Amino acid sequence: MSKTLKNLDKVTIRFAGDSGDGMQLTGTQFTNTTATLGNDLSTFPDYPAEIRAPAGTLFGVSGFQIHFGSTEINTPGDFCDVLVAMNPAALKVNLRNLCDGGIIIANKDGFSPKNLKLAGYEQNPLEDGSLQKYQLHAVAITTLTQNVLQDMGLSNKLVDRCKNFFALGMMYWMFSRPMDLSLSWIQQKFAKTPEIVDANIRVLKSGYAFGETTEIFAARYEVKPASLTKGKYRSITGNEAAAWGMIAASVKSKLELFLGSYPITPASDILHELSHHKNFRVKTFQAEDEIAGITAAIGAAYGGALALTTTSGPGMALKSEAMGLAVMVELPLVIIDVQRGSPSTGLPTKTEQADLLQAVYGRNSEAPIPVLAPITPADCFNCVFEASRIALKYMTPVIVLSDGYLANGAEPWMIPSVDSLPEIGPAFRTDPTDFQPYSRNEKTLARPWAIPGTPGLEHRVGGLEKEHLTGNVSYDPENHEFMVRMRQSKIDGIADDIPLAVVDGDPKGELLVVGWGGTYGAIRTAVESRRAAGKSVSHLQLKYIHPFQKNIGEILYSYKQVLVPELNLGQLSKLLRSKFLIPAISMNKVQGLPFMSSEIEKKIDELLS
Amino acid sequence: MRLVEEILKDAPATPETKLTGKDFQSDQDVRWCPGCGDYSILAQVQRVMPDLNLPRHRMAFVSGIGCSSRFPYYMDTYGFHSIHGRATAIASGLKISRPDLTVWVVTGDGDGLSIGGNHLIHLCRRNIDIKILLFNNQIYGLTKGQYSPTSEFGKVTKSTPHGSIDHPFNPALLAVGAEASFVARTLDRDPKHLQYVIRRAAEHRGTSFVEIYQNCNVFNDGAFFAFTEKDTKDDNVLALEHGKPMIFGKAKDKGIRLDGFTPTVVSIADGAYSAADLLVHNEKDTILSAILARMADLPKLPRPIGVIYAIDRPLYEAELARQLEAAVTKQGEGDLEKLLNSGDTWMIN
Numbered sequence: 001m002s003k004t005l006k007n008l009d010k011v012t013i014r015f016a017g018d019s020g021d022g023m024q025l026t027g028t029q030f031t032n033t034t035a036t037l038g039n040d041l042s043t044f045p046d047y048p049a050e051i052r053a054p055a056g057t058l059f060g061v062s063g064f065q066i067h068f069g070s071t072e073i074n075t076p077g078d079f080c081d082v083l084v085a086m087n088p089a090a091l092k093v094n095l096r097n098l099c100d101g102g103i104i105i106a107n108k109d110g111f112s113p114k115n116l117k118l119a120g121y122e123q124n125p126l127e128d129g130s131l132q133k134y135q136l137h138a139v140a141i142t143t144l145t146q147n148v149l150q151d152m153g154l155s156n157k158l159v160d161r162c163k164n165f166f167a168l169g170m171m172y173w174m175f176s177r178p179m180d181l182s183l184s185w186i187q188q189k190f191a192k193t194p195e196i197v198d199a200n201i202r203v204l205k206s207g208y209a210f211g212e213t214t215e216i217f218a219a220r221y222e223v224k225p226a227s228l229t230k231g232k233y234r235s236i237t238g239n240e241a242a243a244w245g246m247i248a249a250s251v252k253s254k255l256e257l258f259l260g261s262y263p264i265t266p267a268s269d270i271l272h273e274l275s276h277h278k279n280f281r282v283k284t285f286q287a288e289d290e291i292a293g294i295t296a297a298i299g300a301a302y303g304g305a306l307a308l309t310t311t312s313g314p315g316m317a318l319k320s321e322a323m324g325l326a327v328m329v330e331l332p333l334v335i336i337d338v339q340r341g342s343p344s345t346g347l348p349t350k351t352e353q354a355d356l357l358q359a360v361y362g363r364n365s366e367a368p369i370p371v372l373a374p375i376t377p378a379d380c381f382n383c384v385f386e387a388s389r390i391a392l393k394y395m396t397p398v399i400v401l402s403d404g405y406l407a408n409g410a411e412p413w414m415i416p417s418v419d420s421l422p423e424i425g426p427a428f429r430t431d432p433t434d435f436q437p438y439s440r441n442e443k444t445l446a447r448p449w450a451i452p453g454t455p456g457l458e459h460r461v462g463g464l465e466k467e468h469l470t471g472n473v474s475y476d477p478e479n480h481e482f483m484v485r486m487r488q489s490k491i492d493g494i495a496d497d498i499p500l501a502v503v504d505g506d507p508k509g510e511l512l513v514v515g516w517g518g519t520y521g522a523i524r525t526a527v528e529s530r531r532a533a534g535k536s537v538s539h540l541q542l543k544y545i546h547p548f549q550k551n552i553g554e555i556l557y558s559y560k561q562v563l564v565p566e567l568n569l570g571q572l573s574k575l576l577r578s579k580f581l582i583p584a585i586s587m588n589k590v591q592g593l594p595f596m597s598s599e600i601e602k603k604i605d606e607l608l609s
Numbered sequence: 610m611r612l613v614e615e616i617l618k619d620a621p622a623t624p625e626t627k628l629t630g631k632d633f634q635s636d637q638d639v640r641w642c643p644g645c646g647d648y649s650i651l652a653q654v655q656r657v658m659p660d661l662n663l664p665r666h667r668m669a670f671v672s673g674i675g676c677s678s679r680f681p682y683y684m685d686t687y688g689f690h691s692i693h694g695r696a697t698a699i700a701s702g703l704k705i706s707r708p709d710l711t712v713w714v715v716t717g718d719g720d721g722l723s724i725g726g727n728h729l730i731h732l733c734r735r736n737i738d739i740k741i742l743l744f745n746n747q748i749y750g751l752t753k754g755q756y757s758p759t760s761e762f763g764k765v766t767k768s769t770p771h772g773s774i775d776h777p778f779n780p781a782l783l784a785v786g787a788e789a790s791f792v793a794r795t796l797d798r799d800p801k802h803l804q805y806v807i808r809r810a811a812e813h814r815g816t817s818f819v820e821i822y823q824n825c826n827v828f829n830d831g832a833f834f835a836f837t838e839k840d841t842k843d844d845n846v847l848a849l850e851h852g853k854p855m856i857f858g859k860a861k862d863k864g865i866r867l868d869g870f871t872p873t874v875v876s877i878a879d880g881a882y883s884a885a886d887l888l889v890h891n892e893k894d895t896i897l898s899a900i901l902a903r904m905a906d907l908p909k910l911p912r913p914i915g916v917i918y919a920i921d922r923p924l925y926e927a928e929l930a931r932q933l934e935a936a937v938t939k940q941g942e943g944d945l946e947k948l949l950n951s952g953d954t955w956m957i958n
Contacts, residue, residue: 279939292701296701425612451613452666453620456666457666472637
């Protein structure tokens with residue numbers, strides 16, 4: 001039977017199964033292949049906190065969504081066009097994300113009476129007609145995989161582990177993707193166990209052949225490359241980009257990178273990634289707790305390293321006293337907070353943006369720290385590089401607010417040339433003449449960085465209030481106020497050293513949508529769509545939260561209404577209202593999930609109706 | 610070349626002239642209470658430092674919070690008076706990033722064993738080359754007299770008017786349990802012994818843990834007088850010497866003998882036992898270190914002072930350096946261009 005080939009602008013696919021089913025791996029393979037075909041894309045891994053949650057349960061479902069296309073793609077997609085469901089729980093949890101008329105590819109073998117019961121189905125949805133409004137394809141993926149491998153003498157467990165490649169093969173066929181990249185990945189990954197290489201390759205190819213030869217799929221699809229800027233690309237996640245950005249900052253500052261960190265979801269991948277780059281002389285120190293992570297980093301900064309600590313919300317809370325110390329001793333330090341659903345332990349694997357006020361204000365007393373926020377996964381590279389620049393130039397800790405969505409999400413990234421990155425970094429004080437540890441650079445107000453080992457600069461720093469210039473302990477009332485104001489002025493002055501904010505859309509009008517950090521994609525998609533529909537709406541995404549860029553006020557005052565969508569209960573809104581005295585309209589979502597662009601579109605329509 | 614190495618390449622590795630104790634005194638007024646045991650410890654540290662033949666700029670003293678933690682302000686070296694309990698963690702980061710420095714931590718029984726207990730035990734097990742001086746006065750001094758994790762059971766203090774119901778830590782035993790490669794105990798009121806132990810700690814390669822009995826004459830006066838005062842000390846203190854039998858007492862007439870695993874006091878004056886029957890100190894004996902550290906908790910035994918344990922085991926920072934070098938040898942010096950372009954990439958034309 002000949003199959004029709006249909007052209008699509010963009011497609012969203014969601015792979016879903018048990019957390020042990022390898023859905024993250026399958027999604028990542030599909031992503032890498034899709035990226036190399038030149039599609040623009042965005043991904044959203046959505047997985048449970050449990051490593052191997054009980055099989056078949058609703059809370060054990062692991063999902064990976066990819067949105068790719070021949071047009072600009074800024075979000076992982078609100079709804080998916082294709083849902084690959086390996087068991088009933090995966091179907092039940094994800095059906096609400098499937099668009100009407102969407103394709104379901106279900107592993108028929110996963111729909112055993114036991115699994116149906118675990119998912120709370122009284123009847124088998126693949127057979128009771130309840131999925132009529134979708135294009136349902138029930139495929140015996142497990143059986144087919146077993147058949148392909150039956151002569152190999154592998155254990156049932158191993159055979160079962162290969163079935164995700166069958167699903168991947170079908171998807172490669174359905175969306176006209178080549179298998180080469182995954183084939184060579186399998187060969188590399190399992191090089192030590194040739195029978196696993198053989199098994200996975202056989203299963204992947206069988207899945208592909210199944211799509212081609214069976215009659216159940218009437219159509220296959222093609223998604224042409226996007227018109228991306230010319231250049232060399234790679235796919236990168238937010239956490240990888242953050243790790244690499246810090247390596248780049250280390251290279252460009254000629255400082256040794258020191259990471260003090262305690263494992264915490266979803267930040268641990270930065271620790272993992274950096275621990276692999278010892279040939280850059282990166283020193284990673286897995287500390288005994290969050291406090292030791294940051295304080296060891298402060299110790300390294302005292303010694304002249306480019307110091308970094310990485311964490312998520314609960315760890316930020318533990319680090320706050322030490323951040324105050326870094327403010328007081330005025331040492332450079334980058335603090336990356338990969339925000340997750342909170343408070344307390346919260347939703348470790350889910351995303352949220354609710355640490356903003358903690359980052360800006362969450363320390364005892366007046367302890368100003370610059371706060372930056374990357375807006376896409378790849379932007380994490382630029383953001384941590386910029387954070388390093390500011391930390392070194394102003395002798396201050398700097399907080400980078402990433403989030404779970406950026407950290408685990410991937411997008412194509414045009415690889416920057418190393419030469420295009422500026423040299424950053426410190427001028428260590430070495431001259432003992434008239435040395436005073438708390439003297440100030442006239443322009444930046446930074447104090448000198450005088451590291452141990454330098455003859456003639458022996459001095460003491462510490463958390464007690466320091467006398468201006470000498471750095472001696474001082475309880476003098478006027479000196480304390482002077483120093484509090486000095487530390488604040490130093491941070492405020494950074495506003496003169498960062499680029500002005502740029503609005504997407506008209507420079508004035510009815511409505512400005514202001515977001516910060518990881519909501520960029522959803523807001524941009526929504527605003528573009530409403531602008532295309534003729535609405536007077538523009539978009540501003542803040543990367544600098546503290547201090548604000550100098551033209552933020554001017555921008556805000558140019559629109560009749562300001563809408564602030566955030567994945568919290570209105571934290572940026574509070575800052576904008578208090579600083580600029582505008583009636584910012586807050587739009588909030590705290591479900592551990594990113595915004596759908598359709599949610600923001602709806603709000604825009606409401607405000608402009 | 611890295612910037613730090615570049616700016617320090619001409620810095621002398623030894624003092625240009627012979628230093629004296631006075632060279633280590635900073636210009637800051639010492640502000641401990643008159644009569645505090647800390648004065649003696651500061652004086653002995655300053656006296657020993659010149660013997661190490663290290664320049665002041667290579668030394669860093671890191672402290673936390675508490676009376677003892679004011680120490681770095683009074684040393685004319687690099688110094689970092691940090692936050693409560695974290696000196697050991699800050700020092701760890703400093704020493705790992707800068708193995709060329711000699712790093713000391715000054716802490717107390719509250720700072721080091723209560724709020725900072727976690728960092729202290731992990732520093733010990735990692736064996737980073739840091740010297741820890743823990744001033745044990747069995748009380749919170751700076752906060753004006755609450756019981757500490759080393760205060761004895763039943764201790765009446767401001768916060769325990771009915772007596773403490775906390776069982777105390779034995780710091781030396783804790784350090785032994787935490788795998789410190791050097792564990793010693795000394796006394797503020799015995800300057801010679803204090804100097805000896807400080808020197809030994811300085812010479813040790815690895816984490817050195819030194820418990821110093823320190824008198825807080827304001828809030829816990831006399832806590833250690835049994836071990837420090839003329840009339841009583843000889844019968845209550847066992848001065849350990851590597852390779853020597855454990856003899857103590859004013860008349861050197863008593864010794865320690867093992868009865869099974871239990872140390873007991875025997876007389877070597879009445880003819881029943883001689884020095885040859887006594888336990889001989891061996892700083893490298895792991896089992897013995899636990900027995901000696903435990904002696905502080907057993908009644909009727911003298912308190913061992915001196916070097917309880919000193920072994921050689923791999924240094925954290927040296928192992929890390931080895932891994933870095935191995936990576937450079939295997940993959941070459943890190944190349945950013947190569948990193949960014951590694952793995953799967955594609956061209957958009």
